[in-house]
Amino acid sequence: MIRIAQSALLSRHRFHWPEALFWLAAVAVYFLFPQYLAIATTVLIVALFAVSYNLAIGFAGILTLGHGLFFGIGAYCAGWIALLGWTEAVSGALASGIIAALVAGALGPFLLRLTGLPLIMVTLGVSVIVYEAANKASWLTGGDDGLTGFTMSPLLGAFRWSVFGDTKYFYALGWLFVLFYAVKRIVASPFGVSLQGIRENALRMRLIGTSTLRHLVIAYSLSAGVAGVAGALSAQSNAFVGLGVLGLDMTIDGLVIVVLGGIGTLYGALIGAPVYMLVKHFAQQWNPFYWMFVVGALLIVVVRFGRGGLLGMAQAGLAWLIRR
Amino acid sequence: MTIASFILLYGLSYGLVLCLIAVGLVVTMGLMRVVNLAHGAFAAIGGYLATGLMVQAAIPLPLAIVLAVVAVGLFSLVIERLVFVHLYTAPELDQMLLTIGLNFLAIGGLTLFFGPNVYPTKLPPYLAGSVDFGFRAFEIYRLAVIGVGLVVMATLIIVFEWTTVGARLRASVDNRSMAQAAGINVPRLFSLTFVVGSGLAALGGAIGAPMLPLEPSYPFKYLVLVLIIVALSGFGRIKDALGVSILIGITETAGRYFWPEASGFVIYVLLVAVIIWRRDGLFVRRASS
Numbered sequence: 369m370i371r372i373a374q375s376a377l378l379s380r381h382r383f384h385w386p387e388a389l390f391w392l393a394a395v396a397v398y399f400l401f402p403q404y405l406a407i408a409t410t411v412l413i414v415a416l417f418a419v420s421y422n423l424a425i426g427f428a429g430i431l432t433l434g435h436g437l438f439f440g441i442g443a444y445c446a447g448w449i450a451l452l453g454w455t456e457a458v459s460g461a462l463a464s465g466i467i468a469a470l471v472a473g474a475l476g477p478f479l480l481r482l483t484g485l486p487l488i489m490v491t492l493g494v495s496v497i498v499y500e501a502a503n504k505a506s507w508l509t510g511g512d513d514g515l516t517g518f519t520m521s522p523l524l525g526a527f528r529w530s531v532f533g534d535t536k537y538f539y540a541l542g543w544l545f546v547l548f549y550a551v552k553r554i555v556a557s558p559f560g561v562s563l564q565g566i567r568e569n570a571l572r573m574r575l576i577g578t579s580t581l582r583h584l585v586i587a588y589s590l591s592a593g594v595a596g597v598a599g600a601l602s603a604q605s606n607a608f609v610g611l612g613v614l615g616l617d618m619t620i621d622g623l624v625i626v627v628l629g630g631i632g633t634l635y636g637a638l639i640g641a642p643v644y645m646l647v648k649h650f651a652q653q654w655n656p657f658y659w660m661f662v663v664g665a666l667l668i669v670v671v672r673f674g675r676g677g678l679l680g681m682a683q684a685g686l687a688w689l690i691r692r
Numbered sequence: 693m694t695i696a697s698f699i700l701l702y703g704l705s706y707g708l709v710l711c712l713i714a715v716g717l718v719v720t721m722g723l724m725r726v727v728n729l730a731h732g733a734f735a736a737i738g739g740y741l742a743t744g745l746m747v748q749a750a751i752p753l754p755l756a757i758v759l760a761v762v763a764v765g766l767f768s769l770v771i772e773r774l775v776f777v778h779l780y781t782a783p784e785l786d787q788m789l790l791t792i793g794l795n796f797l798a799i800g801g802l803t804l805f806f807g808p809n810v811y812p813t814k815l816p817p818y819l820a821g822s823v824d825f826g827f828r829a830f831e832i833y834r835l836a837v838i839g840v841g842l843v844v845m846a847t848l849i850i851v852f853e854w855t856t857v858g859a860r861l862r863a864s865v866d867n868r869s870m871a872q873a874a875g876i877n878v879p880r881l882f883s884l885t886f887v888v889g890s891g892l893a894a895l896g897g898a899i900g901a902p903m904l905p906l907e908p909s910y911p912f913k914y915l916v917l918v919l920i921i922v923a924l925s926g927f928g929r930i931k932d933a934l935g936v937s938i939l940i941g942i943t944e945t946a947g948r949y950f951w952p953e954a955s956g957f958v959i960y961v962l963l964v965a966v967i968i969w970r971r972d973g974l975f976v977r978r979a980s981s
Binding site: 425429431433478479481482484485486488489490492493494496497500504616620623627631657658659660661663664665666667668671672 | 721727729775778784785786788789790792793794795796797798799800801803804808908912915916919920922923953960961963964967968
């Protein structure tokens with residue numbers, strides 16, 4: 369199972385100085401690579417999605433292969449909220465996240481009774497169903513053409529959504545910052561610790577009096593809410609929602625990032641997202657199909673040899689160096 | 693009458709192909725409880741190999757299918773020894789991730805060798821026509837698929853139910869450690885089942901190629917359908933797998949016929965509901981708890 373040092377469990381809610389590096393790096397990117405702000409914004413959004421996926425799969429142990437569903441719901445909600453005339457971005461994203469969380473809360477009591485293969489299968493099945501339904505319901509989703517033609521009003525009434533993308537970038541960074549620390553608090557709370565207990569041994573948690581299903585449903589909706597906000601950010605910053613947000617690719621991207629960064633480690637998503645998105649960006653320019661080899665090999669190598677992902681490997685390497 | 697027979701024939705052939713693809717997974721999952729999402733890749737490779745051998749090397753179709761099945765069987769033995777042996781004791785999450793990784797490798801490989809588009813299949817002339825039964829003409833190909841599928845499944849059920857190998861298999865599915873204690877070599881049995889199961893998937897992919905088009909994303913595209921059959925059949929129950937597959941095949945064909953605009957997802961909605969309702973399998977008698 370996933371190893372957690374006891375000290376890490378107790379000190380997890382504290383602020384660690386190395387964390388500041390990520391936020392500093394994110395701000396530095398704005399000044400150093402202004403021409404790459406569009407892809408950098410995508411990286412932040414995908415990182416937020418990975419944070420939410422990690423909350424479900426890494427901390428609560430919910431083996432879901434359908435998390436992209438909530439990203440997609442968030443994206444379409446944000447698109448429609450803007451199309452209906454409410455163009456304020458922050459509340460739009462918040463409302464989209466809440467809707468995604470409500471959907472997860474409604475599905476959860478049915479899905480989360482299952483474990484293992486049936487759970488994987490049903491979550492995958494549900495996301496395939498919704499994708500097909502969205503494809504058919506073009507009055508709602510725009511079908512293949514997607515939702516377009518909405519513009520957001522200036523952020524907080526002051527910052528216009530310029531073509532340079534700096535408003536988008538800091539908007540996404542702000543959401544990632546706030547929700548990352550929210551998830552961090554959740555994970556370190558008694559609720560979060562009991563989620564990890566359920567992940568390790570659901571039966572034992574039930575025997576000591578935890579209502580496991582309720583815990584899992586709450587975790588699932590919280591995670592879906594964060595994923596919904598990520599989807600909303602993608603809709604608002606691209607001013608476009610396509611069927612791709614509901615596709616399996618989105619889920620797989622999030623999953624690979626979580627695995628790459630280290631399942632059940634909070635910072636993993638923050639480190640995995642830039643690495644994965646950059647590799648993907650350049651590998652796809654090289655040849656889109658060799659990309660499949662890269663993803664497959666990455667997954668197999670990290671799962672087989674690198675317990676704890678890049679971060680775990682780095683820690684192990686560091687420990688090895690210190691021992692020498 | 694003609695509509696009913698049409699749905700029955702098409703649904704039966706479709707269901708039998710699904711059954712051939714899924715049955716190996718039903719048994720291997722029952723034996724080792726490994727979450728294997730890469731099973732569809734074997735079907736895809738089998739389909740591509742058989743079609744490639746027939747179209748490009750001009751080998752007659754039956755021989756091409758046999759060669760493809762044998763090749764995929766041997767290949768799966770290598771994969772089992774290299775990758776899956778490490779998975780038996782791994783957590784489900786690792787199993788899921790690793791087999792998704794294998795799927796990606798398969799998709800990349802298929803694209804590399806056969807190109808990114810749908811790989812066209814061509815039926816040999818003796819299968820392309822149709823035969824008239826008086827009230828309706830039937831495609832020979834569909835009849836051939838039904839024949840092959842029924843013969844293979846019947847053989848499999850006979851082996852599973854009536855031979856010592858089958859008895860060992862059933863014992864190991866029911867209680868692996870007890871079977872091992874009684875002297876059954878479960879890991880070797882598993883290797884054998886894995887190879888046979890992959891070979892059967894290859895057979896399903898090969899004879900089903902005109903129904904389930906060969907494209908690189910095949911391993912993911914039919915994953916849900918295959919997993920639904922596995923989940924509905926319950927662990928290691930071959931006869932249930934046959935029943936479930938035929939039921940799905942006929943339901944989906946009927947759905948496409950009567951309600952074409954909604955097909956594609958109505959069946960999934962039904963199946964997901966059924967799985968949530970009966971999580972141990974459709975025909976498994978519930979433990980009284």
